[in-house]
Amino acid sequence: MTSSxxxxxxxxxVEVGPRDGLQNESTPxxxxxxxxxxxxxxxxxxxYIETGSFVNPRWIPQMADSGDVFAQISRSSDVTxxxxxxxxxxxxRAMEAGANEVAVFAAASESFSQRNINCSISESxxxxxxxxxxxxxxxxxxxxxxxxxxxxxxxxxxxxxxxxAVSKALLDLGCYEVSLGDTIGTGTPxxxxxxxxxxxxxxxxxxxxxxxxxxxxxxxxxxLVGLQHGIARIDSSVAGLGGCPYAxxxxxxxxxxxxxxxxxxxxxxxGVNLDALVAVGASSCEKLGRExxxxxxxxxxx
Ligand code: HMG
Ligand code: MG
Numbered sequence: 001m002t003s004s005x006x007x008x009x010x011x012x013x014v015e016v017g018p019r020d021g022l023q024n025e026s027t028p029x030x031x032x033x034x035x036x037x038x039x040x041x042x043x044x045x046x047x048y049i050e051t052g053s054f055v056n057p058r059w060i061p062q063m064a065d066s067g068d069v070f071a072q073i074s075r076s077s078d079v080t081x082x083x084x085x086x087x088x089x090x091x092x093r094a095m096e097a098g099a100n101e102v103a104v105f106a107a108a109s110e111s112f113s114q115r116n117i118n119c120s121i122s123e124s125x126x127x128x129x130x131x132x133x134x135x136x137x138x139x140x141x142x143x144x145x146x147x148x149x150x151x152x153x154x155x156x157x158x159x160x161x162x163x164x165a166v167s168k169a170l171l172d173l174g175c176y177e178v179s180l181g182d183t184i185g186t187g188t189p190x191x192x193x194x195x196x197x198x199x200x201x202x203x204x205x206x207x208x209x210x211x212x213x214x215x216x217x218x219x220x221x222x223x224l225v226g227l228q229h230g231i232a233r234i235d236s237s238v239a240g241l242g243g244c245p246y247a248x249x250x251x252x253x254x255x256x257x258x259x260x261x262x263x264x265x266x267x268x269x270x271g272v273n274l275d276a277l278v279a280v281g282a283s284s285c286e287k288l289g290r291e292x293x294x295x296x297x298x299x300x301x302x
Contacts, residue, residue, distance in 0.1 A: 003266075005227070005228045006230065007227050007228070007266055007267075007268055008227065008230065008231075008232035008268060009268065009269065010232065010268060010269040010270070010271075011227070011232050011233070011234055011263055011268050011269070011270055012047065012048060012232065012233050012234075013046060013047075013048065013234055013235075013236060013256060013259065013260070014050065014082075014179070014209060014211075014233060014234065014235040014236070015046040015048065015049045015050065015235075015236065015237070015238065015256060016050045016211070016235050016237050016253055017037065017041070017236075017237040017239070017241045017242070017256065017284075018034060018037055018038050018041070018049060018050065018051050018052060018069070019050040019051065019052055019053050019063070019083075019084055020050065020235075020237055020241075020242050020252075021237040021238070021239075021240075021241025021242035021252060021253065022034065022037075022062055022063070022241060022242065023053065023060050023062045023063050023242065024062070024242045024252075025062065025241060025242060025288055025290070027288050027289055027290070028061075029284070029287060029288060031065045031068045031069055031072065032072075033284070033287050034052075034065070034069045035069055035072045035073050036283070037238075037280065037283075037284050038051050038073050038081070039073055039074060040276075040279075040280035040283065041238060041277075041280055042075075042076045042079045043276060043280075044272055044273050044276035044277040044279075044280055045270070045271045045272040045273050045276070045277075046079070046256070046272060046277075047078060047079055047080065047271060048079070048080045048082065049079060049080070049081055049082070050082045050083070050084065050103070051066070051069060051070060051073070051081045051082065051083060052065075052066025052067075052069050052070060052083055052084075053066055053083060053084035053085070053090075054066060054067075054083055054084070054085050054086075054089075054090035054091075054093035054094045055084065055085075066083065066093075066097065067093060067096065067097045070083070070097035070098055070099060071097065071098075080100045080101050081098075081099060081100050081101075082099060082100060082101040082103060082143070083097065083099035083101075083102050083103070084103050084105060084145075085102040085103065085104060085131060086104070086105065086117050086127070087127050087131065088127075088130045088131055088134060090102075090131075091131045091134055091135065092134075095134075095138060095140070099140075101140060101141045101142070101143065102131070102135060102140060102142055102143070103142065103143040103144065103145055103179075104128045104131055104132075104142060104143075104144055104145070104175065105117070105144070105145040105146075105147065106121060106124045106125065106128070106144065106145065106146055106166050106169075106170060107121060107124075107147040107148050107152075107166070108121075108146050108147065108148050108149055108152075108158050108162045108163045108166050109148040109152035109154065109155045109158055109162070110155075111152060111154035111155050112147055112152050112153065112154060112155070112183070115154070121166055125166075125169050125170075125173065128170075128173055129173065132173050132174045132175075135174075141176050142174060142175050142176065143175060143176065143177055143178075143179060143209075144167070144170030144171070144173075144175030144177070144178045144179070145178070145179045145181055145211065146163055146166050146167050146170065146178055146179070146180055146181060147181040147183045148181065148183050148184070149163045149180045149181055149182055149183075149187070149195060150182045150186060150187030150191050150192065150195060150222075151182070151183075151184055151186035151187060151191075152183075152184070153183075153184050160195045160197075160198035160199065163180065163198070163199065164198055164199055164202060164203070167180070167199060167203060167208075168203065171203065171207060176207075177206075177207050177208065177209055177233065178203070178208055178209070179208075179209040179210070179211045179233070179235055180195070180208060180209065180210055180211060181211040181213075182210075182211070182212045182213055182222065183213060184213060184215055185212065185213035185214050185215030185216050185218065185219060185251060186215065186216055186218075187212070187216075187218060187222050188216075188218050188222070189218070189221045189222060189224070189225045192222040192225045192226065193225050193229075196208075196225065196226065196229045196231075200229055200230070205229055205230035205231050205232075206230075206232075208226075208231050208233070209231065209233035209234065209235060210222065210223055210231055210233070210234055210235065211235035211253065212235075212253065212254050213251060213252065213253055213254070214240060214252065214253065214254045214255070214293070215251040219253070219254035220254060220258060220259070220262055223254065223259065223262070224262070227266070227268070234259055235253060236253055236254050236255065236256040236258075236259045237252050237253035237254070237255065237256060238255065238256045238257070238277065238280055238281045238284065238294075239252075239255055239256075239281035239282075239284060239292040239293060239294050239297060240252040240253065240254065240255035240258075240292065240293025240294050241253075241284065241288075241293070251293065252293055255281070255292070255293055255294030255295070255296070255297070256272075256277060256281075256294075257274065257277055257278055257281060257292075257297050258294050258295055258296050260272045260274050260296075261274060261296045274296075278294075278296070278297045278300055281294060282297065282301070
């Protein structure tokens with residue numbers, strides 16, 4: 001039976017566990033264990049791995065060794081090893097480390113922007129300009145993130161038009177896509193549908209990715225809505241690792257295992273070996289001394 005929805009045939013997964021996941025784990029993972037995680041993810045078939053971030057290490061000590069992680073990983077030629085960079089200094093550090101791509105990050109909420117990157121939304125866009133120029137000169141592609149697209153820990157409801165304005169600003173700067181961050185995971189299929197109905201006619205589904213944290217258990221449902229709108233790039237974190245240091249109560253991203261399982265059920269290709277991925281998640285959870293947040297991994301271990 002054919003589906004009544006026009007789902008994408010394939011989805012590219014952006015694995016953010018080594019960055020978004022580990023940046024908010026209270027037990028630090030050693031550099032060697034981070035390297036094993038990144039290599040395990042590549043072996044499991046992930047083709048885009050956000051490997052670390054080059055932010056102020058006083059703000060995010062968990063990412064202080066990102067340069068060492070980049071230096072020590074054995075790389076697969078068909079994998080993109082990306083880094084989060086808030087400013088030119090971060091971009092320069094990412095280039096020294098040999099990152100293949102970088103991501104800049106803005107917010108749809110002024111209060112979150114101030115807490116997360118210590119400047120207003122418009123100042124952040126200005127700060128990204130030299131990064132975009134340096135990246136263009138170096139032939140490096142830049143991804144953009146917008147945080148708080150479906151709610152803010154300080155301001156509550158966020159208008160879709162505010163998300164549209166900052167997403168458009170990032171695309172106009174030269175980002176090749178914008179990843180829409182439901183940073184605190186309060187979005188629902190209803191609010192996601194409304195947001196995408198505002199964004200897609202103006203920006204195009206091919207310019208958008210979804211980055212759903214799962215605090216309220218809505219992430220998979222929200223992603224399904226995105227797929228129905230034609231979005232084919234999904235961010236996720238193995239074992240659902242992580243959270244956000246500037247959003248109290250925000251849990252990790254949706255677990256990559258759960259996204260892969262759902263996509264398999266929809267007949268959508270991901271190129272990921274689920275058994276291998278579950279094993280990578282289990283190994284990292286053991287080292288971190290925490291339980292997996294993946295329902296699929298839990299079901300398989302019973
Ligand atoms: P600032 O204090 O305004 O920066 O921070 P500054 O330019 O005034 O510099 C202050 C000090 O920071 C200086 O050092 C700089 O050298 C240093 P000092 O002279 O005092 O010794 N510095 C740096 N050091 C290393 N690397 C750098 C760098 N830049 C400045 N790149 C800044 C501004 C953005 C740097 C700071 O606010 C910061 O690092 N914030 C971290 C934010 C962060 O990593 N948040 C978590 C990631 S975002 C996220 O998780 C959301 C996402 O997943 C999507 C979603 O879920 O919504 C992406
Ligand atoms: Mg995030």
